[in-house]
Amino acid sequence: MNVAVEKALVVLSGGQDSTTCLYWAIDRFGRENVSSVTFDYGQRHRIELDCARRIAEHAGIDNVCLPIDTFAALGGDALTDDLIAVSDPTGAETNLPVTFVAGRNLIFLTFAAAHAYRHDIGHLVTGVAQTDYSGYPDCREETIAALQKTIGLGMDRKIEIHTPLMHRSKKETVELAVQLGAMDAMGLTHTCYNGMQPPCGQCAACELRAKGFAEAGVADPLLVAK
Amino acid sequence: MNVAVEKALVVLSGGQDSTTCLYWAIDRFGRENVSSVTFDYGQRHRIELDCARRIAEHAGIDNVCLPIDTFAALGGDALTDDLIAVSDPTGAETNLPVTFVAGRNLIFLTFAAAHAYRHDIGHLVTGVAQTDYSGYPDCREETIAALQKTIGLGMDRKIEIHTPLMHRSKKETVELAVQLGAMDAMGLTHTCYNGMQPPCGQCAACELRAKGFAEAGVADPLLVAK
Secondary structure, rough: OOOOEEEEEEEEOOOOOHHHHHHHHHHHHHHHHEEEEEEEOOOOOHHHHHHHHHHHHOOOOEEEEEOOOOOHHHHHHHHOOOEEEOOOOOEEEEEOOOOOOOOOOHHHHHHHHHHHHHOEEEEEEEOOOOOOOOOOHHHHHHHHHHHHHHHHHHOOOOEEEEOOOOOOHHHHHHHHHOOOOOOHHHHHOOOOOOOOOOOOOEEEEEEEHHHHHHHHOOOOOOHHHH | OOOOEEEEEEEEOOOHHHHHHHHHHHHOHHHHHHEEEEEEEEEEOOOOHHHHHHHHHHHOOOOOOOOOOOHHOOOOOHOOOOOEEOOOOOOOOOEEEOOOOOOHHHHHHHHHHHHHOOEEEEEEEEEOOOOOOOOOHHHHHHHHHHHHHHHHHHHOOEEEEEEEOOOOOOEEEEHHHOOOHHHHHOOOOOOOOOOOOEEEEHHHHHHHHHHHHHOOOOOOHHHHHH
8 A cells, every 4th residue: 555654644632732733744744734633532621622623624624533432431430520639740639530541642642543544644743742741651752652663563554653842841832833823723722621711820721821821922812812 | 559460351352262361361360350341342243242241251250341432433434334345364355344443452452451550450461363364463462562561651550461372373272261161151252253143154253263173173162052
């Protein structure tokens, strides 16, 4: 089979990071060679799915939404509890939905690779980062490298995983978004842990986002829009 | 967290191989330390799920059934076609459902690992084999080794993947099942590609199974029961 290695698939969550990655991919591979995938895994904030769809539309990129009903079943011991308290790597207590599952990014990227395989796409792009708050073990560079090798062996095809934000701080991610002309799209993103739009401005995610924009000396289009 | 590394989770499909693995795990880890997981991914033959449940019950082992609705969506280009023709590694044309997805075993094992993580289980057992017909790239030893490394990094926990059948022929698998006292359970398994019980005896899967039993000089309890 002739693999068009120039095509790229972006894992688009509707957040600031994956939106920046979408524009990175457009810059790197060309708009006509980029598509996006969003996972409907029962996330508490359904607004994320709408944001992803609208961001892709705004960027002129296809967006496929794939369901994953497994996470909710895996978390099913606490079916009556909507939330479980989890400490995020900054030490702050964060409420994560029961659909948070260890190794979730491994699943997202493997399903993305399966979609890429079927559509002869040779590149995946994901917004995972080692820096700042998102220090989950499945976001680390060596995990992604191991996963890329596993997918290559398991599907017998080279599918490269790009992580343009891996070593960027939030400030640097904002600067990259500006440089890539992604600021209009940034006004369509969703970050708030409390699922509010306009964002609550109080939760850890809102605070981190605000800090990144402040340090980059850029106004957040999401707040300007408000 | 204190990890009970002596507990094992068997990926149980309801077929001959995973059933043999269940008894291998019972022998190795002790019945009280073994549980099983079965995936309901929209397989054409729903009888597999019943078989898995009944085999686990027969063996006195817990069985959790986890849904995965993603494969059907990934195969969604051919929603109107129930089947796609795929050549299996023996060169024979086999009808696989559209839910067949590249790297499917990577997904099964990663979800199994997520379940294991949550329940402090340190060992996974799967019936994948390099030998005979099941030579899919995601069943190969080096793929499984890469996946084990990826899961270890991505979940920040050592979860060992055991593949007792990796280098066994069908004949040797039958011999192992006899040795482990798994023959009664073997009468509850399901192999037939055509979803028939009693098995059709004509399809590639039935033929391969028959060959294994014949070479081992053992009567297939499934056919005796018929």
